[in-house]
Amino acid sequence: MADGTSVPADMIAAAPREAVRRGSMKHLARRKSSVAFLLCLPLILLITGFVIYPAFYALFLSMLNKKMTAFVGLGNFAFLLKRHTFQLVIFQSCLFAVTAVVAKALLGFIIAHLMHNIPGKNQRIWRGLLLVPWVIPLALSTLTWWWMFDPSYSAFNWVLNQFGFANVPWLGVGWIARACTITVNVWFGTPFFMIMYLAALKSVPEALYEAAAIDGAGARQKLFFITLPMMRNIIAITVLFSLIVTFADFDIVRILTGGGPQDMTHVFATYAFQVGIQSGDIPLGAADSLFMFPILAFAAFFVLRGVTQRTKDIAA
Amino acid sequence: MSAQLEKPPRGSAMGPMIGELSPAHATPVVSRATGSAAASGTTHRTSLHRQRQWALWGSYAALAVFVVMFLMPPFYTLMTSLKSSAEISAQTGNPWIVKHPTLDNFWYLITYPNFQTYYLNSVMITIATVTISMVISVLAAFSLSRMGFWGSNILSTGVFLTYLIPPSLLFIPLFQIVGSIGLINSVWCLVLLYPTLAVPFCTWIMIGYFSSIPKELDEAALIDGASYMQILLKIFIPVAMPGIIAATIFAFTVAWGAFLYPLAYLYTSNQMVLTVGIISDLIRGDVFQWGKIMAACLLASLPPIIIYAFLMDYYVAGLTAGATKG
Numbered sequence: 311m312a313d314g315t316s317v318p319a320d321m322i323a324a325a326p327r328e329a330v331r332r333g334s335m336k337h338l339a340r341r342k343s344s345v346a347f348l349l350c351l352p353l354i355l356l357i358t359g360f361v362i363y364p365a366f367y368a369l370f371l372s373m374l375n376k377k378m379t380a381f382v383g384l385g386n387f388a389f390l391l392k393r394h395t396f397q398l399v400i401f402q403s404c405l406f407a408v409t410a411v412v413a414k415a416l417l418g419f420i421i422a423h424l425m426h427n428i429p430g431k432n433q434r435i436w437r438g439l440l441l442v443p444w445v446i447p448l449a450l451s452t453l454t455w456w457w458m459f460d461p462s463y464s465a466f467n468w469v470l471n472q473f474g475f476a477n478v479p480w481l482g483v484g485w486i487a488r489a490c491t492i493t494v495n496v497w498f499g500t501p502f503f504m505i506m507y508l509a510a511l512k513s514v515p516e517a518l519y520e521a522a523a524i525d526g527a528g529a530r531q532k533l534f535f536i537t538l539p540m541m542r543n544i545i546a547i548t549v550l551f552s553l554i555v556t557f558a559d560f561d562i563v564r565i566l567t568g569g570g571p572q573d574m575t576h577v578f579a580t581y582a583f584q585v586g587i588q589s590g591d592i593p594l595g596a597a598d599s600l601f602m603f604p605i606l607a608f609a610a611f612f613v614l615r616g617v618t619q620r621t622k623d624i625a626a
Numbered sequence: 627m628s629a630q631l632e633k634p635p636r637g638s639a640m641g642p643m644i645g646e647l648s649p650a651h652a653t654p655v656v657s658r659a660t661g662s663a664a665a666s667g668t669t670h671r672t673s674l675h676r677q678r679q680w681a682l683w684g685s686y687a688a689l690a691v692f693v694v695m696f697l698m699p700p701f702y703t704l705m706t707s708l709k710s711s712a713e714i715s716a717q718t719g720n721p722w723i724v725k726h727p728t729l730d731n732f733w734y735l736i737t738y739p740n741f742q743t744y745y746l747n748s749v750m751i752t753i754a755t756v757t758i759s760m761v762i763s764v765l766a767a768f769s770l771s772r773m774g775f776w777g778s779n780i781l782s783t784g785v786f787l788t789y790l791i792p793p794s795l796l797f798i799p800l801f802q803i804v805g806s807i808g809l810i811n812s813v814w815c816l817v818l819l820y821p822t823l824a825v826p827f828c829t830w831i832m833i834g835y836f837s838s839i840p841k842e843l844d845e846a847a848l849i850d851g852a853s854y855m856q857i858l859l860k861i862f863i864p865v866a867m868p869g870i871i872a873a874t875i876f877a878f879t880v881a882w883g884a885f886l887y888p889l890a891y892l893y894t895s896n897q898m899v900l901t902v903g904i905i906s907d908l909i910r911g912d913v914f915q916w917g918k919i920m921a922a923c924l925l926a927s928l929p930p931i932i933i934y935a936f937l938m939d940y941y942v943a944g945l946t947a948g949a950t951k952g
Contacts, residue, residue, distance in 0.1 A: 345854055346773035350781065353766035353825060360822045361788050364799040371799055421692055427685040438938060439693045442700055445934045447883030449901040450923040454699045457706065457916055463717040465702055497696065509946030551789070558792030561885045565905070579794030579886070586798045587890050599795040606790045 365603075372597035386597035395573045396581070396598070402488065403577040404605075407557040410495040414556075415549055417496065418503025425504070426511045437505070444501035452565040455494045456481075459566070484574035487567050491575050494562050499555075503548055510544040511537070543617050550613040554606055578602050700927075707731055707921035714916055731921035740895050741922065744903035747813050748882060748926070751899060755820040755881035756874055763825050763873060767832030768858050772844065782833060785826045793823060797890050804891055813897050819887050824877035831876070831944050835869030836862055872944020875937055882930055900926040 375382050390396045421440065425433055443451065458465040459480035467477045481487045518536050527535070538545075560579035563569065569576035569584060576584070578599055586595015701722075706714070708727040719725065735741045769775070770782040800819065801810075809815035843865075844857045852860070863870065888902045895907060904922045908915050934941065 342773055342854075343775035346769040346775040346778065349765040349769035349773070350775075350778070352762040353785065353829065354781070356762060356821055356825060357785065357788055360800070360819060361791055361796065364796045364803060365791050367799040367803065368795065371802065421689070424685045424689050424692075427681060428689070434939075436689055436693070437942075438935070440689075440696055441934065441938065442931075443696050445879075445930050446700065446923075446927045447885075447901060447930065449883065449885035450904070450926055451699055451703075453905070453919060453923055454703045454706075457914075457920065458699065458702055463714075463721065465721050468721050497699070501696070505942050506946060509942075554789055554792060558794040560794050564885075564889075579792075582794065582798060583886075583890065587801065592798055592802065596798045599798060602795050603791065606792075610787070610790055 368596045368600055371593050372600055374593045376591050376593060378593060382593075386594050387600075390594065390597055390601075395576070398573055399576045399578060399581045399598070400601070402575060403557065403602075405488065406492060406495070406559070406563075406577055407553060410492050410499065410556050411549060411553050413492070413496045414499045414503050414552060415545070417500045418507050421500065421504045422507035422511055425508050437508070440504060441501045443497050444499070448498055448561045449565060451498065452494060452562050455490075455497075456566055459490055481567050482571055484571055487571060487575050491562050491566055494566060495556060495559060498562075499552060502552065506544060506548045507541065510541040514540045543620055546613050546617050550610060553609055557606060558602060703920045703923055706916055707924050709917050711915065711917055731917045732925070734918060735922055735925060740903065740907055743896055744898055744900045744907075745925075747898065747903075748900040751813055751816050751820065752878060752881040754817045755824065756877045758817070759821045759824040759828055759877040759881075760870070760874055762821060763828035763832050764858075764863070764870070766825075767829050767836050768854075768862060770829070771833045771836040772862075773854070782829075785829050788822075788826050793884075793886055796822075797886055800887075801890060810891055811893050811897055813892070813899070815891050816881075816884075816887060816899070820881045820884060821877075823884065824880045827876055828873035831869055831873045831947075832866065834947055835866040835944075839865055868940050869944055869947075871937055871940040875933060875941045876944075878933065879930060 371378070372386050373381055373383055375385075425436060425440075428436065461467070461477065461479050461482060464480065466480065470476070470478060478486065480490055514537060518540070519532055522532050522536055557577075558579055559577060560583070563575055563577050563580045564583065567575040569580050573581075578601060582595040582599040585598060586592050705722060705724050708724045708729070708731075710726065710728050710730060713724070713726060766785075770778050804810055804815045804819075809818070839862060843861055847857050847861060883901065885901045888899050892898050892902065895903065898906065900922075904919060904926065908919045908922060
């Protein structure tokens with residue numbers, strides 16, 4: 311764009327023309343930004359219409375009574391917090407999300423390292439095999455898990471019987487059922503961590519390891535002083551993304567246990583579904599699911615602050 | 627530009643530095659342990675070589691264990707789907723293998739009108755969702771990465787933050803909203819709602835790919851008198867094709883596998899999609915037709931598996947490109 315670069319000597323003679331041109335440049339710039347805005351409009355409408363508006367609408371709904379005729383303020387939230395079932399829901403949601411994300415992060419890290427060890431030309435097929443759990447729609451693979459956990463003639467119990475152990479009521483006892491839901495989530499989510507970490511491992515410059523080896527660094531030192539610091543941002547972002555998805559998980563618990571036994575495996579999403587859609591108490595369901603937002607926002611704030619801090623440190 | 631096009635292959639290439647992770651100073655220890663007291667150059671190298679070989683085979687063995695664990699459920703799905711109802715209800719013998727394989731379950735489903743409807747609905751909704759999501763996110767990403775307007779920076783970071791409001795929070799207010807516009811129990815409500823799940827991430831992927839295109843390219847086109855639409859269609863979309871493929875696969879995955887929205891908003895079998903149709907149709911009270919359920923799961927997982935088998939490199943590159951850059 312040649313705007314404002316004219317030679318001063320020509321200024322006087324070309325003044326009127328220059329003014330016209332500058333005007334048209336400004337016009338063009340304005341047109342450009344309005345075109346830009348128009349291109350973003352579908353996105354803005356979609357997000358406002360089906361994410362932001364419903365979120366505020368949920369806030370409004372959560373302050374109504376069951377028949378949605380009267381305003382009860384924070385009554386629904388207070389009611390939920392006093393209820394034992396809901397206390398279980400909070401506990402199980404946090405347990406489910408934290409345990410599953412930590413397990414996925416660790417397993418993903420180990421598998422990514424193993425993959426990094428083998429020659430590049432063989433990696434593709436192994437990666438393809440390991441990505442299968444993540445490719446199958448979760449609702450469908452959970453059905454298979456349900457069938458494998460079946461108490462009467464299940465695949466797992468048969469194996470246990472072969473080794474002389476008694477049948478385990480997989481989904482019938484609270485803590486075992488909790489472990490089962492976490493297992494399914496770990497099985498589904500580990501491949502995602504694996505590919506993210508593998509990409510991160512490959513992006514660490516080989517020269518750093520060579521320099522460390524010359525300085526006499528061992529494998530553990532290389533891991534803690536090169537690999538992990540170099541991967542910190544990607545670990546943080548992957549964990550945050552997975553935390554959001556795991557915390558909001560619905561499919562696994564809904565299909566595997568439906569919240570039982572004794573409401574011990576309910577998470578926010580499944581409990582909201584049971585209260586809001588199945589029992590028809592929409593305000594209570596909305597209040598229940600709204601508890602997710604502050605927890606997620608809290609986690610996101612700290613993770614993203616750390617990431618931007620580190621990015622700034624690297625840039626400086 | 628060429629770097630952009632080479633991205634997927636780069637994902638699978640790597641330096642085979644197997645020994646790098648093993649401690650360098652451990653080598654003398656190993657050679658002493660193997661008894662080669664005269665540590666000449668050759669024995670030194672062979673013991674290092676052997677150590678690398680062990681690390682390699684160890685990695686393969688560990689990976690094999692993980693593959694077995696990861697593929698156990700799909701394998702069991704396949705085995706059960708090949709069993710007859712009689713074999714399943716007999717409850718004897720090893721459940722992990724099929725004694726009298728039969729394709730009856732698959733044949734039953736293929737000729738079952740309800741299942742055909744679910745499949746057709748899923749295909750239709752997925753195609754519509756992918757198209758809408760891609761149009762919205764490509765337009766927005768082009769505008770956000772190249773043109774900019776007042777508040778566009780806030781928008782490009784804000785879009786990603788919408789994932790902080792997950793569908794399991796939104797489905798209750800949306801139940802009221804969908805009801806008020808009369809789309810309860812209609813597949814069209816899914817076409818409206820699914821893009822909200824796909825668009826933020828697709829936009830993010832596309833912004834990443836578009837920003838890596840050199841500015842000189844579109845400036846040259848602008849000077850030649852190209853309009854923004856021409857720049858987008860003739861330069862950006864062809865150059866960022868790997869990114870578009872990655873985003874399309876993401877939108878497809880989301881639309882094909884979503885479970886909560888159809889479960890909450892659809893209740894008659896002519897409107898259902900695969901994920902909820904299989905459960906509500908093949909599980910009647912306490913009667914579980916496991917053979918048919920597993921066959922249905924397999925048939926329903928087929929499109930994603932085929933797509934990933936061919937386009938996995940693009941998808942993995944698209945997912946990891948943004949994160950490793952940031």
